[in-house]
Amino acid sequence: xxxxLPGVGVFGTGFTAKAFIHLLKLAGFRIEALWGRTTDDAEKxxxxxxxxxxxxxxxxxxxxxxxxxxxxxxPPFLHSQIAVKTLGIGKNVVCERPGGLGFEDTLRMxxxxxxxxxxxxxxxxxxxxxxxxxxxxxxxxEGYIGDILIIEVRVHSGVMLDQHYNWLHDGRMGGGMLxxxxxxxxxxxNFISGQKAKQVHGFLTTFQKHTAKVNGFxxxxxxxxxxxxxxxxxxxxxxxxxxxxxxxxxxxEVLVIGTKACLIAKDGILHGQSKSEGRGFxxxxxxxxDDQKLPSGLDTIxxxxxxxxxxxxxxxxxxxxxxxxxxxxxxxxxxRTWDSASLQSAATFEDAxxxxxxxxxxxxxxxxxxxxxxxPTGVNINTSINQTNT
Amino acid sequence: xxxxLPGVGVFGTGFTAKAFIHLLKLAGFRIEALWGRTTDDAEKxxxxxxxxxxxxxxxxxxxxxxxxxxxxxxPPFLHSQIAVKTLGIGKNVVCERPGGLGFEDTLRMxxxxxxxxxxxxxxxxxxxxxxxxxxxxxxxxEGYIGDILIIEVRVHSGVMLDQHYNWLHDGRMGGGMLxxxxxxxxxxxNFISGQKAKQVHGFLTTFQKHTAKVNGFxxxxxxxxxxxxxxxxxxxxxxxxxxxxxxxxxxxEVLVIGTKACLIAKDGILHGQSKSEGRGFxxxxxxxxDDQKLPSGLDTIxxxxxxxxxxxxxxxxxxxxxxxxxxxxxxxxxxRTWDSASLQSAATFEDAxxxxxxxxxxxxxxxxxxxxxxxPTGVNINTSINQTNT
Numbered sequence: 001x002x003x004x005l006p007g008v009g010v011f012g013t014g015f016t017a018k019a020f021i022h023l024l025k026l027a028g029f030r031i032e033a034l035w036g037r038t039t040d041d042a043e044k045x046x047x048x049x050x051x052x053x054x055x056x057x058x059x060x061x062x063x064x065x066x067x068x069x070x071x072x073x074x075p076p077f078l079h080s081q082i083a084v085k086t087l088g089i090g091k092n093v094v095c096e097r098p099g100g101l102g103f104e105d106t107l108r109m110x111x112x113x114x115x116x117x118x119x120x121x122x123x124x125x126x127x128x129x130x131x132x133x134x135x136x137x138x139x140x141x142e143g144y145i146g147d148i149l150i151i152e153v154r155v156h157s158g159v160m161l162d163q164h165y166n167w168l169h170d171g172r173m174g175g176g177m178l179x180x181x182x183x184x185x186x187x188x189x190n191f192i193s194g195q196k197a198k199q200v201h202g203f204l205t206t207f208q209k210h211t212a213k214v215n216g217f218x219x220x221x222x223x224x225x226x227x228x229x230x231x232x233x234x235x236x237x238x239x240x241x242x243x244x245x246x247x248x249x250x251x252x253e254v255l256v257i258g259t260k261a262c263l264i265a266k267d268g269i270l271h272g273q274s275k276s277e278g279r280g281f282x283x284x285x286x287x288x289x290d291d292q293k294l295p296s297g298l299d300t301i302x303x304x305x306x307x308x309x310x311x312x313x314x315x316x317x318x319x320x321x322x323x324x325x326x327x328x329x330x331x332x333x334x335x336r337t338w339d340s341a342s343l344q345s346a347a348t349f350e351d352a353x354x355x356x357x358x359x360x361x362x363x364x365x366x367x368x369x370x371x372x373x374x375x376p377t378g379v380n381i382n383t384s385i386n387q388t389n390t
Numbered sequence: 391x392x393x394x395l396p397g398v399g400v401f402g403t404g405f406t407a408k409a410f411i412h413l414l415k416l417a418g419f420r421i422e423a424l425w426g427r428t429t430d431d432a433e434k435x436x437x438x439x440x441x442x443x444x445x446x447x448x449x450x451x452x453x454x455x456x457x458x459x460x461x462x463x464x465p466p467f468l469h470s471q472i473a474v475k476t477l478g479i480g481k482n483v484v485c486e487r488p489g490g491l492g493f494e495d496t497l498r499m500x501x502x503x504x505x506x507x508x509x510x511x512x513x514x515x516x517x518x519x520x521x522x523x524x525x526x527x528x529x530x531x532e533g534y535i536g537d538i539l540i541i542e543v544r545v546h547s548g549v550m551l552d553q554h555y556n557w558l559h560d561g562r563m564g565g566g567m568l569x570x571x572x573x574x575x576x577x578x579x580n581f582i583s584g585q586k587a588k589q590v591h592g593f594l595t596t597f598q599k600h601t602a603k604v605n606g607f608x609x610x611x612x613x614x615x616x617x618x619x620x621x622x623x624x625x626x627x628x629x630x631x632x633x634x635x636x637x638x639x640x641x642x643e644v645l646v647i648g649t650k651a652c653l654i655a656k657d658g659i660l661h662g663q664s665k666s667e668g669r670g671f672x673x674x675x676x677x678x679x680d681d682q683k684l685p686s687g688l689d690t691i692x693x694x695x696x697x698x699x700x701x702x703x704x705x706x707x708x709x710x711x712x713x714x715x716x717x718x719x720x721x722x723x724x725x726r727t728w729d730s731a732s733l734q735s736a737a738t739f740e741d742a743x744x745x746x747x748x749x750x751x752x753x754x755x756x757x758x759x760x761x762x763x764x765x766p767t768g769v770n771i772n773t774s775i776n777q778t779n780t
Contacts, residue, residue: 369759
């Protein structure tokens with residue numbers, strides 16, 4: 001006989017936890033248990049999302065006999081310990097990005113995943129699941145653009161952080177553009193190009209240090225502007241800009257330029273343009289497009305000032321991932337077995353470790369790398385001319 | 391009595407020389423003498439543009455009694471010596487960017503300009519003359535965006551360099567995206583924001599090293615991809631991407647984000663968007679737009695494969711500059727006197743020196759700056775886990 005979908009235990013009560021729960025339920029999963037940092041938080045969301053069990057005790061979820069699949073959407077500092085413990089108990093795990101606070105956190109997760117290779121251990125780097133990036137990867141694999149020369153990534157958003165102080169405001173706790181959005185794009189660049197960063201240079205800063213709700217002795221330290229460059233291992237260059245100070249909705253553009261053509265994924269539309277013979281480039285063609293709307297119901301479970309700001313692409317990716325997750329559990333003999341073929345696009349803990357390495361290198365570069373002083377011009381020009389001439 | 395416009399001597403026979411001559415004539419200037427690196431080059435363009443005198447001898451232009459204004463569009467290595475000599479002879483000078491090959495070249499030009507303060511000494515950083523950048527500067531001065539936080543600049547082009555080997559192919563001789571286009575945007579950022587770079591980090595590279603006409607033992611060394619960041623002196627950050635590997639026409643975007651609003655100049659249109667009270671941003675408004683067509687006749691004096699690639703914005707800026715140049719010479723008592731009020735927006739040799747400092751610092755950074763190695767992940771993970779644990 002075939003079993004129904006596995007029961008799910010969810011860690012976290014924030015935005016992504018709520019969205020993930022909503023989409024899991026939409027796909028037919030039962031949410032059996034919810035963990036929150038306080039019992040109040042857990043109770044509130046459990047009642048809202050109709051979840052039978054809530055707790056602030058980690059083990060109460062992990063050991064719950066109805067829970068076969070654990071989805072981690074807690075603050076990042078707990079990701080690694082919950083993931084490792086889940087695998088140790090013998091349950092499948094899906095973990096929200098990033099893979100913990102640093103390289104060593106993610107290394108522990110990967111080690112556990114390798115120790116239990118039959119258990120599911122996936123990361124929610126879900127831009128991979130968008131039809132546009134799937135198609136982009138395929139076109140690159142098939143040689144449409146030739147050798148990759150340059151990748152330009154630009155992410156603009158104006159997400160308001162005007163809520164009570166939490167880990168999102170703290171750069172050391174996993175907040176900021178680089179960890180929140182940068183990780184997704186570092187992963188998707190690797191996914192589409194098959195290339196990894198060898199060297200990086202980066203710069204992070206925080207322009208908006210206070211909001212109406214975060215002020216006084218507290219200030220925001222998570223980056224709201226980040227730019228970094230990567231030299232990839234097969235010779236391509238990549239430059240990324242992540243800017244949360246831009247008016248309007250979340251928008252992104254991934255431009256991949258090759259020797260023969262270029263591909264542009266921009267806000268859910270994939271364009272291509274091939275170099276024509278002789279001179280210039282050919283006409284722009286649309287190759288693929290994603291659904292441009294929020295997945296069903298997500299606009300109603302959040303207040304309008306939040307749902308307006310939700311990055312549609314990330315939610316569409318999340319939904320596509322959950323559909324594949326469902327498929328992998330269908331037609332199985334046991335609630336804990338799964339078919340890896342349906343999830344071959346999914347990001348693993350090994351991918352998470354790569355992303356984490358890049359994130360850390362970018363941060364390190366921002367703290368230590370040398371900038372070149374611009375020769376001062378103006379005031380003492382004549383003095384320096386005289387010095388030059390003597 | 392008032393004199394007619396000054397007679398002009400032009401140095402150079404390349405694309406910008408020809409375009410400049412065309413627009414000067416359109417404005418009513420007489421071109422009295424033309425210099426080319428070879429007499430053949432000079433003769434060819436002189437006959438094409440109907441110029442009475444041509445030579446390959448520099449002094450023959452400078453000392454020509456009909457020449458009162460000298461316009462330098464020679465290869466960059468000659469800019470400084472011609473400009474300094476022109477001023478020494480007591481004639482007005484307009485010099486194509488960049489101001490020579492390096493800082494010391496430009497310093498000599500500036501020194502000469504300061505020694506003869508009544509003579510005209512201007513650089514053709516002419517994006518300043520576009521209505522969109524004039525308006526942008528005004529809006530910033532009037533406080534529309536508040537304090538400037540971030541400036542993002544992106545320049546995409548696909549200019550073909552498939553011509554016989556010349557200085558444009560050589561990074562040390564003034565060729566490349568950084569010197570050719572970067573300088574214009576470094577200048578216009580200073581113009582609109584009033585801020586100068588204190589520190590820079592940059593990366594330059596050349597992807598297309600050969601073309602049908604440049605191959606064998608010769609290769610292109612001028613950069614076709616450049617990205618750099620600047621920390622400006624009043625706290626703003628600026629990031630620039632210059633990419634000549636992108637399909638389609640020349641296009642640019644300058645995004646200036648402030649505490650109160652943002653301004654975007656994109657391909658000749660200036661948009662603004664103010665932060666509304668409470669949350670998010672207001673509606674986007676169009677504040678100004680430039681003429682989107684090539685100035686009259688420029689499309690016919692070049693073959694179509696060149697005229698298609700001409701950056702319209704730079705030619706529009708050139709035309710506006712020449713109109714102001716004409717105005718400054720009108721109603722004067724002498725062919726060498728000019729009214730500085732009409733040219734108050736123009737870039738001086740002091741501006742050229744600033745741009746040159748930044749260009750050199752970006753190049754220096756690209757050669758010397760440290761990149762951070764990304765921690766290798768993959769193969770030896772288990773070894774490194776064991777090492778971590780012991």
